[in-house]
Amino acid sequence: MSGHSLYQPQSPFMKWMERRLPIAGLIHSSFVVYPTxxxxxxxxxxxxxxxxxxxxxxxxxxxxxxxxxxxxxxxxxxxxxxxxxxxxxxxxxxxxxxxxxxxxxxxxxxxxxxxxxxxxxxxxxxxxxxxxxxxxxxxxxxxxxxxxxxxxxxxxxxxxxxxxxxxxxxxxxxxxxxxxxxxxxxxxxxxxxxxxxxxxxxxxxxxxxxxxxxxxxxxxxxxxxxxxxxxxxxxxxxxxxxxxxxxxxxxxxxxxxxxxxxxxxxxxxxxxxxxxxxxxxPTHIVPEWYYLPFYAILRAIPNKLMGVVALGASIVILAFLPWLDTSKVRSARYRPLYRQFFWVFVVVCVGLGWLGSKPAEGGYVIAARILTLYYFAHFLIVLPLLGLFEKTKPLPNSITESVLHGDVPLGASAPPPVKT
Amino acid sequence: MNLKRTILAFAAAGALAGALATPAAHAAEQVTPPRQSWSFSGPFGKYDPAQLQRGFKVYKEVCAACHSMNLLRFRNLAEPGGPEFSLAQAAAVAAEYKIKDGPNEQGEMFERDGRIADAFPAPFPNDAAARAANGGVLPPDMSVIAKARTYERGFPWFVLDMFTQYQEQGPDYLTALMLGYREKPADFTMPSPTMQYNMYFPGHAIGMPPPLSNDRVTYDDGAPQTLEQYSKDVSAFLMWIAEPHLVARKRLGFQVMIFLIVFAGLLYFTKKKVWHAVDLEPGAVEKKA
Structure with missing residues (x-):
């Protein structure tokens, strides 16, 4: 984050090198002093x-x-x-x-x-x-x-x-x-x-x-x-x-x-x-486990073209996530409702994966349709609305405060901020 | 509280799964083969060379009449972690076979005695000949068949298998298949009169007649000459030829595991020491400017 390099070459060769190709300085500032x-x-x-x-x-x-x-x-x-x-x-x-x-x-x-x-x-x-x-x-x-x-x-x-x-x-x-x-x-x-x-x-x-x-x-x-x-x-x-x-x-x-x-x-x-x-x-053509959720979405849609569109959309929609999520608060720690919806979403993804491994018939198809619908609803309905209606918890003033004192609601007997 | 919600959510998903499992009647329902105990299962599993030698005898004298094993070379029989025949024994087995070679300097193909570098010769010159001799059904090559056959474990077994390392579905199925010939039930219609009823074969109608029976193959080491023993021995042999480096893999795996666990332990305590000051007090991290 701090742009200037703090790297001080010691040996004559590294000093010579640093003036021509500052790769050691780049590594130093990116992977040594880089503040995390x-x-x-x-x-x-x-x-x-x-x-x-x-x-x-x-x-x-x-x-x-x-x-x-x-x-x-x-x-x-x-x-x-x-x-x-x-x-x-x-x-x-x-x-x-x-x-x-x-x-x-x-x-x-x-x-x-x-x-x-x-x-x-x-x-x-x-x-x-x-x-x-x-x-x-x-x-x-x-x-x-x-x-x-x-x-x-x-x-x-x-x-x-x-x-x-x-x-x-x-x-x-x-x-x-x-x-x-x-x-x-x-x-x-x-x-x-x-x-x-x-x-x-x-x-x-x-x-x-x-x-x-x-x-x-x-x-x-x-x-x-x-x-x-x-x-x-x-x-x-x-x-x-x-x-x-x-x-x-x-x-x-x-x-x-x-x-x-x-x-x-x-x-x-x-x-x-x-x-x-x-x-x-083969009796059941099944992809590797890591494609199963997407495979379930593909097969959930009765129309072939729409199935392919849904499959593509299920991945592309992720790219719009920064704008679909309207909440100003980042972390789910301070978003009690979002935190629950997040875990529901994880379960839905795992469920889709399991359904993707099953034959596309009977109850499996119905379940895959429900979960597919929820998958998209999470992005298109839940996330935009949550940002508008969710009552988030107060954020800590700093990372240090959160680490040292936990997340204390504002106005409560908050300990004095730590001096640097 | 968050954990409780998560557990509840998983319970709900599990209930949903249970409700869905009922209508899932497959077209070809497979009967679950019984579990056998194998010397090569588990993290320290090893093939039993005596069992593999018996299994090879069964394969050579019975199965090889119809089933090819294109990936088996005679030299494999003498390699470590397998049947462990001596090189001389492997060469003697090879010499029993005539191998088509050529062309020679006159441009003609000729036959010679087998050598240990040769592949096991196939019983039929091509797939069409194999089909013609077997009622239109191709006897599959047996080189990797122990890994190419399985049965569905279902939930929750497939999750537990990850921890118990159960992965002998192939040999379990093959053993069950050889023991699974039964009288055809009255309500079962056989698609072809040359076919047999087998309770473990998917769809039950199998082209292969019962290959083994008691005392079919003579054992030299005193092992019982029963159908059950033959089936187990040949299945173990098929597992070896499908996975010839299993013993070396599990041995190396144990060494790697020991190394990784010790290394992870050392890193954990180094991490604790490095972070000790930060965990104590926020200002303790020295910033070099």
Whole structure:
């Protein structure tokens, strides 16, 4: 936040370097002395976890690409070759496949944290929108990666998802053929998905740089939602945030390792160990768990085009969140009503995920429709109205006051403000 | 109070889920296979080499007549964490087979004895031949079938499985399948007269006739020559060929877990020490200007 660099190069080489390319100064001001609110809780670590997971995915992915063959006749067996004959190939592949799941888990926690504490509000709208763009990019990347092993679910997921574009009036069919590179999902489709699956992570990394840049301009939000006002409100990034984030990151790695080493196929689908067969449709075509809420929304709408529109809208609507939420108070801590609606929204999202894994029939469809309706109502009705009618709790004067004295209502026997 | 509300909300969602579960009658309802105990389950699980050797014998003498196993190479039989035959034994197994090779310098294909680097030969030259010989049904390749078969666990079991590490649905199902042949119920219409009734097969009509029966395969190690023992042994063997590095994976996993837990502990106490001053007093953080 404070723009000037406090970095004082010591060695002659670093002094020489700093006058030509002040990269050490940039790192110093961004990750060492950068002031972070002192009251950040562990939910703030998930941004760091996401950056770490992006690194894991890129490194394991590059090595996997050295052994994988993007051809319909060889793809399945080349993945099995990785699993059997490449040194630690099983580890690389399980890290990459489960890493995608962990990536989405961390992304969803990160987003829900932003929603709970109002991190998308002024002046962090662009930061939030960059996050929505990142969500779209990881959805696309994850989907194309899932196609590469060329199992039954790979093939049929590719067929179902690309077919969504055929719902577009007039140009739908030509767009789908253009995406496929043919008249069905086939070798050209697999080739381009492989190419794009390799490209997109680097696009993601670029947008992550913008995301972090925007974060460092606006500064981090914090659990009170009150901007830091004085020196005691913040602590330097290093060692305080560094050590706290490192701890949770390693705890997250324990969860990650649990799946990689002990349950590597739990999050996947057994059908994807059957080689792709265009002549046999699986009984239930189900996407990976992290797409299930969106899949439920898609299937809840009886009309195909409107289903696709709802699917797209369910993600795009997030970009408008800074303006749909009319409340001036950021943190749910001081918004008793919003806090309840927030948890209802979380339950609705989990419920949609569960319904997405169920066949689209009977009571499931009805429930999916109700929850889809609520999903949109949360953004379009609940949030705009809450801001107008909700009676919020008084905000603390500063982060320091909130940390030291808890949240005492104004006018009550409030302790004297702490002097700096 | 917030926690209480959250629990209430989850309870409401659970009740909704329960109410919805009733009308979900699938078209092909699958009978849940019984759980078996496997030497390779759990965090310290290992394959039993003797069991894998027996399972390989069952596969070689019975299943291999119709089912290919394209990803199995003879050398795998001698690799650590598997059946652990000696290299000489693996070479002897390979030599039992004729492998089509070529073309030679005259441009002709020829047959030679198998070597340990060779893949296990398939019983039919192509899928069409396999279908023609099996009443129009293709016997699936068995290389990863233990990971390609499962059954639905349902709520709440699929959540609990995450903690208990239950992931042997494949071998449980395969064992049950081989034991699951029954007389056709009177009200069941078989889609084709060559098919059999199996209570665990989805849809119940299976193209494969009962493959195993008591004393079909001779065991050299004194294990009981029963249908049940055969089924378990061949399922364990199929799990190994689907996941040949399972033993190494779980062993490495334990080392990684120990490291991560110790590292996390050290970081936790370092964090406590670093933050100690801040937690005590707000002005304690030194700001270098």
């Amino acid at each position: 609110p002192r009251n950040l809780n562990y939910w703030w670590t998930f941004g760091g976890i996401l950056t770490f997971m992006l690194g894991v995915q890129i490194i394991t992915g590059i090595v996997l690409a050295m052994h994988y063959t993007p051809h319909v006749d060889y793809a399945f067996n080349s993945v099995e070759h990785i699993m059997r004959d490449v040194n630690y190939g099983w580890l690389l592949r399980y890290l990459h496949a489960n890493g995608a799941a962990m990536f989405f888990l961390a992304a969803y926690v990160h987003m829900f944290r932003g929603m709970y504490y109002g991190s998308y509000k002024e002046p962090r709208e662009v930061l939030w929108i960059l996050g929505v763009i990142l969500l779209l990019l990881i959805i696309a990347t994850g989907f194309m990666g899932y196609v590469l092993p060329w199992g039954q679910m790979s093939f049929w997921a590719a067929t179902v998802i690309t077919n969504l574009f055929s719902a577009i009036p007039l140009v739908g069919e030509p767009i789908v053929s253009w995406l496929w590179g043919g008249y069905a999902v086939g070798n050209p489709t697999l080739n381009r998905f492989y190419s794009l699956h390799y490209l997109l992570p680097f696009v993601i990394a670029g947008v992550v740089v913008l995301h972090i840049w925007a974060l460092h301009v606006a500064g981090q939000n914090n659990p009170t939602g009150v901007e830091p006002r004085r020196d005691t409100d913040t602590v330097p990034f290093t060692p305080y945030a560094t050590i706290k984030d490192s701890f949770l990151m390693i705890v997250f790695c324990i969860l990650f390792a649990w799946f990689v080493f002990y349950m590597p196929n739990y999050l996947g689908h057994a059908d994807n160990y059957i080689p792709a067969n265009p002549a046999v449709t």
